[in-house]
Amino acid sequence: MTVEATPAAAPSLWKMRLTLAGRSLKQNWSLFLGTRIGILGLAIIVFYLLLAAAHPILMNTIWDERTYDPIVGYAFDEPVQPAPPSLSHPLGTDPLGRDILSQLMFSTRSEFLLGLLAALMTVCIGTMVGAIAAYYGGWVDTLLMRLADIMIMMPAISILIVLSALFEVGHLELAVLIGLLAGFGGTGVVLKSQALSVVVKPYIEAARAAGGGTLHILLVHIVPNLLPLSFLYMMFTVTSAIFSEAVLSFLGLLDVRMSWGLMIHTTESAGYLLQVGEYWWLIFPASLSITLLCSSFYLLGRSLDEVVNPRLRRL
């Protein structure tokens, strides 16, 4: 599928592309900076990324594995569990004697992995559905869009609850489920509407006239033009993935070893849920983390929307 280019033209073409990409990146970045809320979201995400990265380092250097293991550790240095925050346990311990900070940091990594995986699944499926439906039209379009209607109408949270209660659902399965529901559903429809405006552009016609294959046109000419919007929808999917995971593991339905939702589930099943004032460290760290990370991706998504969506864009 490679197009034979003359030796002289090839480097200059790439150079031009790079310059153009650099220029639009710079312009978009300044637009993004102008929204302010996006920067806040980005800062929170970076903070949690650092937290996730710090966990394995701490476990291998300062933290003793028997005391600080997020799942099977036990704080032998505390006489009463759950212990309030102290120097050795900055966020205290949970009713089972496990260090809260260690649990929090350990779970951060899996939340990011889940969010990323669900978002990638959604966007890959959604982009392909959108591109194919817009490019082929006709019965392929009808089939995919009716399927999307069905997906949109499904009561998602109820389905996830029933599924995770009936089957063993872990992080991977949850990510796939969310990816399927959103990718064939709402995200696919939005990306199709964007793809419709791409397939009528003259360069698609030109590519077809030049003998480009269907796959080539889809992957090289249509999909790259959908990527900004896909990226935007990745952010919203991350929010809903983290939220669903938290709710399901809070209800004790997910098959995971440790997560933020499970931390609150532990608190609830030990009966500390309404003693917010006395045992704040059992409830606040995990709940606030869920809220903050969900909001940060949502804020990032919204400020990207202002950059990507021409109708909201400030001129």
Add this chain to the structure above:
Amino acid sequence: MAAYLLRRTVQILLTLFVFLTIVFFLVSAQPGDITRLYSMDPSLPPETRANLQELFGVNEPLWKQYLVHLKNTFTGNFGVSFSLYPRTVGDVILERLPRTLVLFATATVISFYLGFALGKIIAWRRGGWVEYTSTLGGVSLYTVFTPWFGLMMIWLFAFKAGWLPIGKFLDPVVWRDAPTDSNTIFNLMLATAAILTVVVFAVAVATKKKRLAKAPLIQAGAVTAAAAAVIGVWLASGVGYLALDLVKHMILPIATLTLISFAGTMLLTRNSMLEVIREDHVMVARAKGLPEKVVRDKHVARNALLPVVTSFVFSLAFAIDGGVIIESIFSWPGMGQTLVSATVSEDLPLAVGAFVFVGIFVLVAHLAADVLYAYLDPRVRYR
């Protein structure tokens, strides 16, 4: 418009069919069968088990079971609940569906008004601090971890301050010597609310046609009179304190739901307004020298309303789905809480029944959204 609606109805029926099929395969993919789940339960008489087996057709081939499942769904016969034995699933659902509907309809209407009013303001002040603080606050509430937020509301207003009851539907102490049961009172309250809505609507329509100068005054007077009449009737009936107890239990869940969901409408209104502001008729309105408030409310907000109204109906559908969480936190015995507790306690007939009903309700709400959309948007009407 008729063709459009017909097409959507057929589509929704098809979706319902797919949904029911999925439910069937989820259930039949379970090890053993639905009746064997409780075979260890000595209190279940053998003839009851035989009845159950016959009802669900577990000894038949798979395709026949599927047909039985479809038949049971359409006749509303979901069998007997295991955890609430000997009540039937249909009975439990009929009791709990109105409770859910009241909770979510109220919360959605309030959050819609609040969100639309705030969205208008923040769109008009794009870039100011008002916009940043309300966007930040709105997004935080919108993406807040719902169980935690509900918990904080309970802790703050019920546990610490003691103003409102902690969850549940009613206070058994108040109801100990009650002359009637809670469902009767609740249905009477529903009837009252319906009458009140009709009165308010009728007054609004009647005064709007006349274009009276004192219209707001008449409306306020009529609404106050109707409200006073309702309160008077309830006080005179002697069961007013029971209704008050139910209302008290409703305040906290409704407030929580409203706070969580108003930001969605607010942000949508803002975006929709920003798109309309760019149009030429807004510039004309400004050039005519109309006050900013008139331009905002009459020329921009009216046109920005369409996507917001559609999302309103959709959000009603999604509220039922998302309300699963709120209901479990507040122990509000509605459909969502029934679904969760039935799934967790492996009460399969009730879980399937609740799940199917939530699905049907979401689909009906989508159909309502389509009708409304076709009615409001001439581009759909004349297609």
